[in-house]
Amino acid sequence: MAEIVANFGAGIMNVMTPTMLFMLFVGLMVGLIAGVLPGLTLMMGIILVLPFTYSMDTTQAIVLLTAIYLAGNYGGAFTSILFKIPGEPMHVPLLWDGYSMARHGMASKALGWTLVASLGGGLASGLLMVFVSEPFAKIALDFSTPEYFAIVLFGMSGVVVLGTKSVSRAVISLGIGLLIAVVGIDDIFGAERFTFGISILADGIDYLTVMVGAYAVAEVLGRIEEGFNSPSVQQMGQVKTNLPSWAEMKAKWASFARGISIGSFIGAAPGAGAVVAAFVAYGVEKQTCKGREAMGSGMAEGIIAPQSSAVASVGGAMLHLLTLGIPGSGATAIILGAFMLHGIQPGPQIFVSNPDMVYTIYGSFFVGLLLMCLVGYLAVKPLVKVLDYPEAVVSAFVMVLCFLGAFTIRNSITDLWMMIVFSILGVLMAKYNFPVAPMVLGTILGPLAERNFMTSMISFSNDWTVFFTRPVSGFVMVVTILTLLGTVCWPLWKQYRHNKPAATN
Amino acid sequence: MSWFMKNFVRDNAFTLAMLPICAFLYSLSNKFGGNVSRGGIGPDAWPKAAILLIVSVSFLELAVYVFKHRREVGAVAQEAAKAEDGEEKTLYPRLLYAGCLLTTGYVAVVEYFGFTLTTYAYLVAFMYIGRYRNHKVIWGSSLIGALVMLFVFVKVVYVSLPEGVAPFNALTWLLYRLMNVN
Numbered sequence: 250m251a252e253i254v255a256n257f258g259a260g261i262m263n264v265m266t267p268t269m270l271f272m273l274f275v276g277l278m279v280g281l282i283a284g285v286l287p288g289l290t291l292m293m294g295i296i297l298v299l300p301f302t303y304s305m306d307t308t309q310a311i312v313l314l315t316a317i318y319l320a321g322n323y324g325g326a327f328t329s330i331l332f333k334i335p336g337e338p339m340h341v342p343l344l345w346d347g348y349s350m351a352r353h354g355m356a357s358k359a360l361g362w363t364l365v366a367s368l369g370g371g372l373a374s375g376l377l378m379v380f381v382s383e384p385f386a387k388i389a390l391d392f393s394t395p396e397y398f399a400i401v402l403f404g405m406s407g408v409v410v411l412g413t414k415s416v417s418r419a420v421i422s423l424g425i426g427l428l429i430a431v432v433g434i435d436d437i438f439g440a441e442r443f444t445f446g447i448s449i450l451a452d453g454i455d456y457l458t459v460m461v462g463a464y465a466v467a468e469v470l471g472r473i474e475e476g477f478n479s480p481s482v483q484q485m486g487q488v489k490t491n492l493p494s495w496a497e498m499k500a501k502w503a504s505f506a507r508g509i510s511i512g513s514f515i516g517a518a519p520g521a522g523a524v525v526a527a528f529v530a531y532g533v534e535k536q537t538c539k540g541r542e543a544m545g546s547g548m549a550e551g552i553i554a555p556q557s558s559a560v561a562s563v564g565g566a567m568l569h570l571l572t573l574g575i576p577g578s579g580a581t582a583i584i585l586g587a588f589m590l591h592g593i594q595p596g597p598q599i600f601v602s603n604p605d606m607v608y609t610i611y612g613s614f615f616v617g618l619l620l621m622c623l624v625g626y627l628a629v630k631p632l633v634k635v636l637d638y639p640e641a642v643v644s645a646f647v648m649v650l651c652f653l654g655a656f657t658i659r660n661s662i663t664d665l666w667m668m669i670v671f672s673i674l675g676v677l678m679a680k681y682n683f684p685v686a687p688m689v690l691g692t693i694l695g696p697l698a699e700r701n702f703m704t705s706m707i708s709f710s711n712d713w714t715v716f717f718t719r720p721v722s723g724f725v726m727v728v729t730i731l732t733l734l735g736t737v738c739w740p741l742w743k744q745y746r747h748n749k750p751a752a753t754n
Numbered sequence: 755m756s757w758f759m760k761n762f763v764r765d766n767a768f769t770l771a772m773l774p775i776c777a778f779l780y781s782l783s784n785k786f787g788g789n790v791s792r793g794g795i796g797p798d799a800w801p802k803a804a805i806l807l808i809v810s811v812s813f814l815e816l817a818v819y820v821f822k823h824r825r826e827v828g829a830v831a832q833e834a835a836k837a838e839d840g841e842e843k844t845l846y847p848r849l850l851y852a853g854c855l856l857t858t859g860y861v862a863v864v865e866y867f868g869f870t871l872t873t874y875a876y877l878v879a880f881m882y883i884g885r886y887r888n889h890k891v892i893w894g895s896s897l898i899g900a901l902v903m904l905f906v907f908v909k910v911v912y913v914s915l916p917e918g919v920a921p922f923n924a925l926t927w928l929l930y931r932l933m934n935v936n
Contacts, residue, residue, distance in 0.1 A: 304912050417814055417815045418815065420811045421815070423807075424804045424811070425772075427800075427804035428804050431804070435797040439787075440798075441786070442798075470853050471850075473853040474845050474849055475843055475845060642884075642891065642895055645876075645881050645884065645896070648880060649899070650903075657911070665864075676854075680768075681769075683768060695804075703799075706795055
């Protein structure tokens with residue numbers, strides 16, 4: 250414990266250099282602006298900055314990207330509360346109570362609750378991240394391929410179950426991602442798979458290309474089809490943040506506790522993310538909080554739970570990215586990509602080989618959180634003024650940065666062509682209501698799953714029961730199966746219960 | 755073609771398209787080489803599992819569609835579909851096609867005209883396609899944006915961007931000289 254505290258202290262000190270603080274500030278501003286602008290998602294913000302990080306030191310690059318990830322979970326709250334424009338999907342729950350509070354003339358109070366919830370969620374999940382990750386990494390050092398396969402499978406089932414409306418479409422999307430991931434020379438058998446004689450395909454399809462195309466470019470193309478009709482900010486009046494008193498916060502401790510626990514848990518489950526965390530936290534709050542009947546009409550609990558949960562999910566997601574090397578969300582996948590572009594593979598070994606870097610990232614998380622709240626407190630008005638920028642102009646630059654992002658991965662025009670293919674695929678999937686996130690997660694987690702599955706099968710003489718007979722992998726596999734069964738059976742059970750009285754009558 | 759079939763194909767075009775693609779990929783995966791031990795699973799196992807997953811769930815998706823819609827006829831079903839879709843947004847498919855065409859065109863010509871020129875033209879065209887009409891902002895911000903991006907990526911991030919072919923590369927080299935890029 251003392252060692253963790255000492256390392257963490259050193260990490261904070263490492264952040265207190267002009268370069269690091271500059272990176273943090275830039276990252277926070279990009280994240281806040283990406284959160285505010287409805288046409289620019291948090292994911293796009295991280296994708297757009299990625300090519301700028303190639304020439305940076307690894308720690309600086311990760312600090313920059315993590316700051317965007319953190320701030321993106323906060324920025325969209327301003328516009329949700331003030332103008333009923335959710336900058337990010339995770340801020341939709343804030344429309345119900347946050348915007349209602351604003352309509353009752355308590356906008357500054359709602360912004361104050363948002364700030365406190367973000368700070369509380371971030372601090373609690375950050376502490377969890379710092380104090381749990383190293384002991385967990387020590388346990389994870391004993392994990393073998395069956396355990397890793399089980400965890401990755403759990404992550405893939407999570408994205409299918411939690412993040413989408415149609416499970417079957419999510420599974421198809423995931424399957425497409427798994428197929429994209431097998432393109433190239435297989436690293437176990439050395440066989441060429443689906444390369445169609447194109448030499449660059451032998452190296453495989455980089456998941457960053459898929460992400461840039463299917464997430465960012467497809468999103469902008471979707472917006473252009475809607476005619477870039479973002480609502481503009483007409484009248485803003487006086488906008489400021491009014492912090493709640495200590496007594497008010499104390500009275501709402503249970504909402505904080507619920508939001509933070511849900512966010513940390515969901516963030517730590519590979520596959521889910523801030524959006525799921527925010528919605529689940531709001532749902533739980535609606536069932537459990539005092540005065541739940543009034544939820545949706547401007548209750549502080551309706552802000553505290555989803556917002557603290559969304560920010561807390563960042564710490565949870567970073568935890569398993571660093572300890573297991575498994576990204577659970579799109580944002581952490583890009584951060585993993587940045588690690589790998591700098592030749593570093595996150596996982597339990599990183600705590601032995603590069604503890605300075607890990608604790609500097611942790612330190613930056615805390616310093617960044619405080620800076621973010623300070624910027625949020627002082628600069629709400631200029632931040633929301635960003636909404637007045639013409640969307641066509643911003644989107645044009647986003648597109649060019651997407652080209653640069655895809656191009657700089659391998660300095661190849663072929664990657665740009667692949668980006669175009671995936672952007673068209675993304676547009677088509679959106680048109681037919683297929684979720685894109687499972688495909689992207691399939692592309693990222695597919696190689697991890699296949700490598701660990703194949704290695705397990707070879708190591709254990711093709712005995713598939715190994716995934717169930719080892720304690721950790723067995724437990725995770727059972728949880729995965731139960732989760733999937735629950736997802737399929739629960740709606741059928743509800744339907745049966747719904748039909749039963751009708752049949753009796 | 756009956757009303758039901760028309761809607762079936764229209765609503766499930768993506769799922770239906772997956773089936774022949776999967777069949778083609780499955781046949782390709784039978785030809786993967788690699789050093790496979792006798793009785794062991796080979797490099798085709800994982801892709802085949804993914805293909806079978808897609809195909810089986812696609813059939814399930816189609817079956818559910820047929821089951822749900824078989825009793826609905828004509829306008830009733832159309833009303834139901836509209837109600838499911840909820841509030842309809844105004845869409846401009848021509849803008850989407852123009853955006854796709856422009857983006858594809860950018861990738862097609864960037865190696866010939868070079869990064870700066872192509873990016874400048876792309877930014878201008880994209881803003882017009884995006885229905886923005888402040889000409890000064892469009893031409894000015896595109897020029898400044900293209901030059902700033904060239905400077906940042908070549909001089910700061912050290913990325914080798916497409917220079918273009920003669921005579922367009924002359925402009926790139928001139929800009930490199932002005933930016934003191936070796």
